[in-house]
Amino acid sequence: MVKPEEVAKKQKIDTAKLSGKETFIYVLGNIPTTILGGIFILLYVNFFWDNLKLQQTYFIIGQIIYMVINACNDFFLGRMSDKTNVERWGSRRLIYIKWGGPLWSVVFFLMWFPWSYTNQFIIFLHFIISICAFDMFLTLVVITRMALLPELTENLNERNKIQFYNQMMATVGAIPVIFALSLFENSLEIFQIFAGIMAIICAILNFIVGSKMRERPELYKHEEIPGLIKSIKEALKSRSFISYTGFAFFNMVNFYIGFSFVFVFLYIMYFDVFTAILLYYLITILFGWFSFGIFIKLAKKVGMQKLIIRGQLCALVVNIVGFIVVIQSGADILIWIFLILGTLANGSLIFGYPYLMLVMDEDELNYGNRREGMFLGMHTFFIKFSESVAAIVATSVLLYFGFVRGAPQQSAEAIFGIKFLFFIIPACNMVFALLSIYFYPLQGERLKEVKEKLKILHDDKTEAYKL
Numbered sequence: 325m326v327k328p329e330e331v332a333k334k335q336k337i338d339t340a341k342l343s344g345k346e347t348f349i350y351v352l353g354n355i356p357t358t359i360l361g362g363i364f365i366l367l368y369v370n371f372f373w374d375n376l377k378l379q380q381t382y383f384i385i386g387q388i389i390y391m392v393i394n395a396c397n398d399f400f401l402g403r404m405s406d407k408t409n410v411e412r413w414g415s416r417r418l419i420y421i422k423w424g425g426p427l428w429s430v431v432f433f434l435m436w437f438p439w440s441y442t443n444q445f446i447i448f449l450h451f452i453i454s455i456c457a458f459d460m461f462l463t464l465v466v467i468t469r470m471a472l473l474p475e476l477t478e479n480l481n482e483r484n485k486i487q488f489y490n491q492m493m494a495t496v497g498a499i500p501v502i503f504a505l506s507l508f509e510n511s512l513e514i515f516q517i518f519a520g521i522m523a524i525i526c527a528i529l530n531f532i533v534g535s536k537m538r539e540r541p542e543l544y545k546h547e548e549i550p551g552l553i554k555s556i557k558e559a560l561k562s563r564s565f566i567s568y569t570g571f572a573f574f575n576m577v578n579f580y581i582g583f584s585f586v587f588v589f590l591y592i593m594y595f596d597v598f599t600a601i602l603l604y605y606l607i608t609i610l611f612g613w614f615s616f617g618i619f620i621k622l623a624k625k626v627g628m629q630k631l632i633i634r635g636q637l638c639a640l641v642v643n644i645v646g647f648i649v650v651i652q653s654g655a656d657i658l659i660w661i662f663l664i665l666g667t668l669a670n671g672s673l674i675f676g677y678p679y680l681m682l683v684m685d686e687d688e689l690n691y692g693n694r695r696e697g698m699f700l701g702m703h704t705f706f707i708k709f710s711e712s713v714a715a716i717v718a719t720s721v722l723l724y725f726g727f728v729r730g731a732p733q734q735s736a737e738a739i740f741g742i743k744f745l746f747f748i749i750p751a752c753n754m755v756f757a758l759l760s761i762y763f764y765p766l767q768g769e770r771l772k773e774v775k776e777k778l779k780i781l782h783d784d785k786t787e788a789y790k791l
Contacts, residue, residue: 341484342476346537350476355527355534356425358497358716359467362701363504363522364458365580370587371716372451374729376438379780382448384716389452391712395460401460401701406470408790417475418534423532424468430522436512436519451733463704471683471696474681475539478778483678485618491616491674493648495609502605505586506598509695518671549589558691559702563765564683569706570760572631575755576707581749582608582712588722591734592650592742594657607663607738628675629767633758635672642755647747651740659746682766685778721745 342350372378378386408416435454440446477483500522508515559565586604593600619631646662649655684699725741727734734742766774 326449328366329372337587342482346476347486347489347531349536350469350472351486352447352529353421354490354493355497356429356529356708357462357466357469358494359500359503359522360526360617362498363519364432364435364462364582365583366501366505367508368455369584369719371436372447372503373719376441376447376585377445377729378447378451380719381721382444382451383719386448386452386455387715390459391457392707392710394463397456397460397463399464401467401788403470414538417472417539418537419535420534421463421466424464425613426527426536427459428465428530429527431457431461431524432526432705433516433520436516459708463514463701467700467704469533469678472537472539473677474684474696475694478617478685478782480512481624483681484623486617488620489678491613497605498609500607503603504599509587509692527557527707537707555695555698556702557698558687562683562687563763564686565699565703567760567764568679568683569703571757571764572680572703573707573710574757574760575673575676576710577714577717577754578750580711581718582772583743584627584715585718585745588742589726589746592656592739592746599759601661604663607660608667610704611664611667612671616674617671619674623675626678627767628672629761629764632672632761635669636754636758636761639666639669640751640758642669643747643754645749647743647751650743650747662747679764679766682771682774686774689774689777689781717749717772718745 342657348504348577373383408419413419431454435458438447458497473483473486477486497652500518502519504515504518507518586601589604590600593604595603619779635707642662642665646659650662680699680703684694684696687699688694697700711724722738723739724742727738
């Protein structure tokens, strides 16, 4: 087993900038995350709720169980990576990507083989076991990969740039996702073959990332991570953490509504299934990519918090005006215009993860420890509720307005309910997100102070590590 000290001696670590090769390998990991996570979010409600027709009571019970188990699961998995013995395993993050990634792919593939088509309890067991297992490995791989970035560079512009590259890789990963729903709707057997191919590709990519990336043991080698209760108390004292998590929660509810219910939105998207899916993903990916780039450039002149608030306000206006317009008879095609405008306005969400990394930096200054895994786990603990909240709210709204599962057409009331879900529910969440981010304290002089002190602290840790 190669010791961390030997690795550090062989590698020259530039804390301000990653090499081109390192950057490429790191962002390469976003392809399997996008493929596996994207197909799951796109199809799991469709598969269990619409296709296998899991009863609403079972569906809600399953979502509540899923919400609780996976929220707690994410917290403990994140903390586990912080406390992993680097001398014994050779790393505290990469081992989970290298071996957890292939296992994640296996769970993903097996999910799409029904245990029963008629027995509701068996379908329920298949539902809850599959989604909990899938999310456990997703968390294990994604949290540890995300925890690497704030370790590898303290530079905020570098973090933003890498996050942008992550989105570019997400565009590559989204290509097979675009075809997933069409394959699923046409033939479950063909989709299962497709899922197997995707699982193999994703397993290989995660193994490469886990094998080729590096860590910075000098930042944590001599640290003692505080106990569980103390860590939780310290994290919850952070106004930055609470503010950012509230903001992320409501935006993630909108994300899950937007992508888990594409099969519902097809009823109002004017075109045939394949054309509508293709346009939907091209708009959200390409216009999203363009918008991310614009906001990153603007961040060099305008504070990130101002950009986030202005972007969210614009998106809020787009949703309200869009709903008023598209409920008019014959206006369905205009949905595409408002989808484009909303995607452009939401480009400020590119700053989401860099904002959380700043929380980790502030915590290190306050307590002396790098606890990315704990913060990501705690953050995910709260965020995981958003996935189940989105599913419960969306399905309840649809059923309230008379949506009929599996029907080729829907009533006028059901169509109104779909538009309400598409525009008004996200607008409500944007209001709460704006209220949360307004109180985020890491901006202006405070942000400058954190960045300067962090650089000094990391230089001191590096020197101590060499002794």
